[in-house]
Amino acid sequence: MTDEELMEEFVKANNSFLPSVYKEIVKKENGNLLVSPLSAQTILALTFSGCRGETAEELRIAVHFPDDPAKIQSAVKAVLSNLKTKEGCKLCIANKMYVTKGVPLQNEFQEIVKEVYFADSENIDFTKKVEAAEIMNSWVEKETENKISNLIDSRLLNELTRIVLINTLYFKGDWKDKFHLAHTKKMNFYKTPNETVEVDAMSNKRIEFFSICISEELNAKVLKLPIHGDASMMFVLPNERDGLAELENKIDKVFSSCEFSEELVSIFLPKFKIEYQIDFKAVLENLGVQAMFSEEDADLSGIAGEKGELLVDAVLQKTFIDVSEEGVEAAAATFAVIRIPMSGYATPPVPFIADHPFIFYIKVDDVVIFAGRVTEPHY
Template identity: 45%
Template sequence: MKTVVILLSCVSLIAADKANLRKFTSGNVAFAADIYKQVSAESNENFLVCPFSAETVLALVQSGAKGETRKELRTALHLSQSSEKIENVFRSLLPSLSGGKHYSLHAANKIYVKEGYAIKDDFKKTAADVYQSSVENINFSEKVQAAKTINDWVEKQTENRIHDLVPEDSLTEDTVVILINALYFKGAWSQPFRRYLTLKRDFYKSAGDVIQVDTMRNRDLHGYYESSELNATFLKLSFNKSKKVQMVIVLPNERNGLAALENQIDKVLTAPKFTSKDVNVALPKFTIESSIDFKKILKNAGVKKAFDHADFSGITGKSGQIYISDILQKTFISVDEGGVEAAAATAVHLHGKSLIDYFGGEKSFVADHPFLFYIKIKNIVVFTGRVTSPA
């Protein structure tokens, strides 16, 4: 049996018509919530995931799947069961998510194919026309050079933020294809935080565990929402006054309220109706790097066939010839006074078989205890994660 490796990073999506895009957007939120629940249940630490990266590369994979393999992938990804609708939404959305004068967003897809190994023309055409992916032959038997070639490409696409996505020992004689999708985002705040106001402040990791962290301050008009249902407060931070992209910080009203909030992550990721308020903000600076095992996540979401008795005959050969062996995502985010820088890459291996009073303000948003966040571009959840210990 042979191996196909699919490497992904954070990329973008598409829309054929408004109804199709709305369904895709709601599916994206549901998929992001599914991922968040699983990752948060396994650790109490900081983490960052890029649902959109996994969604995009796996959408490309499912385009070469057949039968139950395809159905399971589409269901787990909350995609339509219609190939036409999926392709239309990605074909229109990917180009529309690219950055401009307001923010920077670079996304790229690539397929590395073992020298002498054939993948089907229809799959290559879909990859190029819908997912804007190029194809390159590579000698996987030369593990060190092959891994370097792939990782160098990922580093270039993510401005050197994602490293060693593909370990050389992950490449075997059964590796025949690697699909990569990479995303890099950078945006400057519409209302930057003044660096001289950043000071060490208390952050309550728990009732008995208080640490000092660099805390940024500003007072300006921000999107603001108080949810009695979720017992939490939402703060929307914009980038260069762009209406396309936003970062939302969701702060439990209680210092120990993060777990209860995470239990309702589906509602959290559904953007509330923000109103513009004069808000005094205190927000820790933070940097997060994560590695996420998406194979386990997909298995828990009901994907079984793709990892064993798979039918990827739309990519190459016949049913049962290749299967997914591993899926790994790496992510990075840095939040500081100037704005946000974030990147992601995912690999899928297919094998053959108080200062508040001083600052004033109409409202106060003091993130001095664990919180969660997400970044949306055109209502698509691109990144989501949590901060339990800023660093």
């Protein structure tokens, strides 16, 4: 397959995995949220390459990967290679494997780690829990421009820990049409139809043409703000102030392509920052991934040893985003701990006034790298 076809395979998986993850998160989360499907897919694809049998199949189905391990590795390599070469925005993707000295890693897995994920390996003593966590956290901070800190809690490590796989993703891009600081003003944001908070809202004083989709199906407007470097940020604003729940019921369609048209748009968009943490183990279990975490059923023999000698203990993700007049800064880090068992149409200008809860996502070359929602903007 060509790189372009492989990219399409990955985008297809990305577009299916994100809604399923989003649905699981909102079952327990009422407030702002932020997830990086790309960071999660990358670390799970790396873990998948060491899974065998039922363990591999459950994970493959949950992450919507194609039914061919070689195709998955080629698609990941094509995507990571392509995204690393983006000009105009800063997009840094890094992977790392920390491993207990003496673990007999399979040669094929070591090769995949290096050749597909461009990852370094480093020996570490997990029995020195605090020191090991500090070493790994300091690498994550460096790779995410200090936006993600304390990713790994030392309490997750012990003498049974054998491997920790980490992916970091850092993105910084300027709007192609920046918002002027002088035009930022106070605006009431409706957390509910009857409850407001005052926020700083960016606005385009000069009405300009933007890509916008008036979607009857979603009962929402979708605004596309271009970012330098083949990137863009989408804002999906329900037509009703209390329309977020209805929109989230159609989440499978929210992230799919929309029929955009160029219209004159008057924008009022709140500045916001979100820091978020996701227990991906719980999400994956709800999506049918059981064997990987089970002492009886886990088969990670593609990484090291025989079936039953390794299992995945934890999968966590931390994310950060800052949306302001200049542009967008976002970061994510996901890690997996592997241990041994214990036993439309509009007449111009179109108003886009984001004064109530909305969904957003960032795309680079059709790959969604971040997605989330704002129920109350904080800055």
